[in-house]
Structures are given as structure tokens and as C-alpha cells.
Amino acid sequence: MLAFALLGAGRIGRLHAANIAAHPNARLAAVADAVPAAAEEVAARHGARTASVEDALASAEVDAVLIATSTDTHAPLIEAAAAAGKAILCEKPIDLDIARATAAVRAARAAGVALAVGFNRRFDASFASLKARLDAGAIGAPEIVAIASRDPAPPPLSYVEVSGGLFRDMMIHDLDMARWLLGEEPVEVHAMGSALVDPAIAAAGDVDTAVVTLRTASGRLAQISNSRRAAYGYDQRIEVHGSGGMLRAENLRPTTVELATADGFVRDPVLHFFLERYGPAYRAELDAFVTAVAAGSPPAPTGEDGLAALRLADAAQASLASRAPVSLADRTDGR
Missing domain, CATH: 3.30.360.10 (Dihydrodipicolinate Reductase; domain 2)
Structure with a gap:
């Protein structure tokens, strides 16, 4: 059972929360959002707890993070999650600046954590x-x-x-x-x-x-x-x-x-x-990520796909x- 922290409880975050909660091999453990009421609503709906980003990443019960925050936060959150040893599924794009996005992908690679980018249409x-x-x-x-x-x-x-x-x-x-x-x-x-x-x-x-x-x-x-x-x-x-x-x-x-x-x-x-x-497609994307992480295989689309x-x-x-x-x-x- 892969335990997720959801970072971002807006429109797309709510969709991801429901998909995680419905997945037989995943569990929504924590929800973090800059708007506390949004995090509380999503967490209550799916039996999760609210947490700060820092607390969610430090938690031993969290195996993976799903990043559904605003684009300008994606790269630093990828780097923080990588440093915490969490598998990462991040909404596109990684960043609007290619050099900044490249640094985030390199951080995940150096930490040896799984990183997938949310090109759900695949x-x-x-x-x-x-x-x-x-x-x-x-x-x-x-x-x-x-x-x-x-x-x-x-x-x-x-x-x-x-x-x-x-x-x-x-x-x-x-x-x-x-x-x-x-x-x-x-x-x-x-x-x-x-x-x-x-x-x-x-x-x-x-x-x-x-x-x-x-x-x-x-x-x-x-x-x-x-x-x-x-x-x-x-x-x-x-x-x-x-x-x-x-x-x-x-x-x-x-x-x-x-x-x-x-x-x-x-x-x-x-x-x-x-x-x-x-x-x-969003449900299939999550399933592919959960399956790959459980098997120790690189999930796709990769960070390199996001950069390309x-x-x-x-x-x-x-x-x-x-x-x-x-x-x-x-x-x-x-x-």
C-alpha cells in the first residue's frame, strides 16, 4: 500500500485525492495546501490528515508525494521531496524555466527517487x-x-x-x-x-x-x-x-x-x-505510477520527458x- 501526501488541494488536487483514495494499492495519508480550509475539506472527505509540506515530507508514513500545486512551486517541491526520499508524481510542467526544471530533475536523479511527470494523455x-x-x-x-x-x-x-x-x-x-x-x-x-x-x-x-x-x-x-x-x-x-x-x-x-x-x-x-x-486517463496514470514504484521500476513519463x-x-x-x-x-x- 503506497501512502501519498497530496501537495495542493485545488481543482486538480481534488481529482487526484479521489483517485488515490479509490486505488486498491494506494492510500491518501496527508494533504497540504496554502489554503488550510482547502486541505481540511479534501482530507476530511478521504480520511486523511492535514499537514504542512514540511511535516508531510518528514513523515515516515508517507512513501510518495503527488504535487498538484501552482507551477512556480513544482521545482522546489520536487527537490524537497527528493531530499526526503519520497517517490514523486508531479503535474506538468516541472517549471517554466528550463534551467530550473533541469536542476529539479537532477536532484531527483541524484537522490535515487522515482520521478514521473503528469502527461496524462499518454x-x-x-x-x-x-x-x-x-x-x-x-x-x-x-x-x-x-x-x-x-x-x-x-x-x-x-x-x-x-x-x-x-x-x-x-x-x-x-x-x-x-x-x-x-x-x-x-x-x-x-x-x-x-x-x-x-x-x-x-x-x-x-x-x-x-x-x-x-x-x-x-x-x-x-x-x-x-x-x-x-x-x-x-x-x-x-x-x-x-x-x-x-x-x-x-x-x-x-x-x-x-x-x-x-x-x-x-x-x-x-x-x-x-x-x-x-x-x-488520470486514474490510469496513477495506477501506472503506483505499479512502477511498487516494482522498483522507473515510472513514466520521466523527468527527462518533462524536460524534453x-x-x-x-x-x-x-x-x-x-x-x-x-x-x-x-x-x-x-x-
């Missing part, structure tokens, strides 16, 4: 099945990966202003997926972006609509399209074209029922947002600013 049943079939050679070698990821509406401006930008906050999931599916590391990034949804996002120095193209050394390509607005719901689709065919994973809907009348065909709308769309996705996000930001492709070989980032 654990979505459809995406995982697509990956398994791709690895089994169902379509030969991948040549083009196309990823569409569009939110139903933009987040509050207060969030945009501290998010690190669309590439580091939103597209970082898709950059990780592109690496995972291409099977090779991208060597070149070309980004274009606009503020078409909300002019206030442009005023905050960010974009809300973006297209990024990645190229690997062998010439494999990935194209990612992101938007902060999709009038029809949470749009999450992947297509991989290969030498022997194509694999595609479509949006999920509440049911597969379709109504056909003289007016045409009608289906359920797509699921509304990430909590509905990726609820099962952040490097791509940084390169996309640089490409957007320069209006030109960016070579990963030309960049230094504290590695």
Missing part, C-alpha cells in the same frame, strides 16, 4: 491503443503525426498572465504526445500563432491560436494545432500516417447513439472539458518571436 485508452498498434507495426514507420487540441473556452486572464504562455501551458501536452508518437526526437520547430479569440490575451503577451510543425532528423513530421476556443466542446484528436496506412483516434462522446431523420444525422456533442475527457517537452515549448516560443524555424541543436538550456 494513458488515455484510445491514445494508448493507437500507440500500441503503432509500435506493433500496424502502419509501418510513422511519417506524419497530426494532433488537434482545442479548449472550449479560454481560461481567465489572470491565469493566462502567469501560465507561461500557450506553448508551455497548453501545447506542452501535445508536444509530449508528438515525441511519444514520432519515435524520434524533433530537431527543428516552426511555430505560428495569433490572438483570434480574445484581444486581452494578446495584450498579456500571449497567443490563443497556434500551429507548430516539428521535424525529426530522419524527416518525420508532426503538426499540432491549438485553440483556446472550440464552440463544439473539447476537441482532442490524433492521426498518425505511416508507410503502410493510418491510425486515428477521434473525440469521445457520452454515447455512440446517432439520430437520423429527414433533417440529417445528429450525434451527442463531444465531452465538455479535460476533467470529463481525461478522467479515466519544455525544450520544445521554449523553441516554439522562440520560433514565434523570430518568425522562423528554430533548430534544437542551436539552443542551450542548462542541460
